[in-house]
Amino acid sequence: NKLKIAVFILCLFAVFPVPSxxxxxxxxxxxxxxxxxxxxxxxxxxxxxxxxxxxQSTDGWLSLEKxxxxxxxxxxxxxxxxxxxDWEIKWAAEHGxxxxxxxxxxxxxxxxxxxxxxxxxxTIDTNRLPRHQALHDGFFRAQHQDKMKFAMVLVxxxxxxxxxxxxxxxxxxxxxxxxxxxxxxxNYLIINNxxxxxxxxxxxxxxxxxxxxxQAKEALRIMRQSVQSNGFTxxxxxxxxWQFVNRSLSDNQKLKEYGFDYAFSYVTPxxxxxxxxxxxxxxxxxxxxxxxxxxDYLNANTSLxxxxxxxx
Numbered sequence: 001n002k003l004k005i006a007v008f009i010l011c012l013f014a015v016f017p018v019p020s021x022x023x024x025x026x027x028x029x030x031x032x033x034x035x036x037x038x039x040x041x042x043x044x045x046x047x048x049x050x051x052x053x054x055x056q057s058t059d060g061w062l063s064l065e066k067x068x069x070x071x072x073x074x075x076x077x078x079x080x081x082x083x084x085x086d087w088e089i090k091w092a093a094e095h096g097x098x099x100x101x102x103x104x105x106x107x108x109x110x111x112x113x114x115x116x117x118x119x120x121x122x123t124i125d126t127n128r129l130p131r132h133q134a135l136h137d138g139f140f141r142a143q144h145q146d147k148m149k150f151a152m153v154l155v156x157x158x159x160x161x162x163x164x165x166x167x168x169x170x171x172x173x174x175x176x177x178x179x180x181x182x183x184x185x186x187n188y189l190i191i192n193n194x195x196x197x198x199x200x201x202x203x204x205x206x207x208x209x210x211x212x213x214x215q216a217k218e219a220l221r222i223m224r225q226s227v228q229s230n231g232f233t234x235x236x237x238x239x240x241x242w243q244f245v246n247r248s249l250s251d252n253q254k255l256k257e258y259g260f261d262y263a264f265s266y267v268t269p270x271x272x273x274x275x276x277x278x279x280x281x282x283x284x285x286x287x288x289x290x291x292x293x294x295x296d297y298l299n300a301n302t303s304l305x306x307x308x309x310x311x312x
Contacts, residue, residue: 047134080137
């Protein structure tokens with residue numbers, strides 16, 4: 001029953017609409033032929049590559065106009081199209097990817113109609129969630145969704161995005177929504193009857209949302225208690241650690257103290273090689289060496305197990 005979660009490939013499964021916001025495909029999508037493996041390999045799924053006039057936080061496809069070499073194999077397409085999701089599932093599954101980790105935001109201060117003060121502390125309305133189309137309109141309606149597991153990563157970047165505003169909001173609104181909308185689905189990633197949940201938030205923001213350091217620990221207890229009361233054994237909670245690239249264990253140790261099960265980093269930023277800062281334009285070899293040295297440091301010193309991200 002040893003948990004084996006292999007390298008998380010940080011790649012953007014581009015999910016963009018054509019300018020007309022519609023595209024059909026002539027041929028159906030055949031079921032993927034899935035290779036066997038002893039490991040779980042996942043990819044973060046960034047669902048913001050679209051032309052949405054209501055979303056001011058991203059230019060979507062417009063940001064690639066000057067980079068035609070970045071055009072996806074499917075072309076410019078709609079992330080909310082179930083057939084698009086089937087192609088993504090097929091291509092990912094056939095290349096060894098077992099699950100998508102969808103970024104989830106309850107509110108986004110940069111998105112019209114989803115301002116945080118208007119939605120926090122209230123019942124969650126799926127239609128008001130920023131960037132929900134890829135998951136709810138595409139993946140959940142895909143013909144082959146049973147061939148791909150999925151998990152959630154809560155994105156909290158105060159004051160721009162926020163998952164909950166108080167422990168009561170967490171208990172009354174957020175956890176029931178996550179459990180009933182996602183965790184209870186047959187293809188949610190559950191290991192030993194424990195759903196897995198990523199939290200892309202700083203420890204400072206977690207404390208702010210919870211009401212303080214002591215309340216942050218209570219927040220994780222509430223999350224576990226919520227899933228247990230719904231028939232699950234426990235919740236696997238993965239916290240964000242970015243300090244390891246500075247060869248520091250400050251976040252890792254605190255994550256363990258707060259009650260997280262694992263740590264991860266959304267990306268592996270390039271900081272230094274052999275103690276020397278390499279700046280913002282490292283060579284390819286410097287990027288490789290920097291990431292390797294950061295992970296070697298973790299491997300020798302970490303107090304909380306780390307799920308590695310392969311970051312291009």
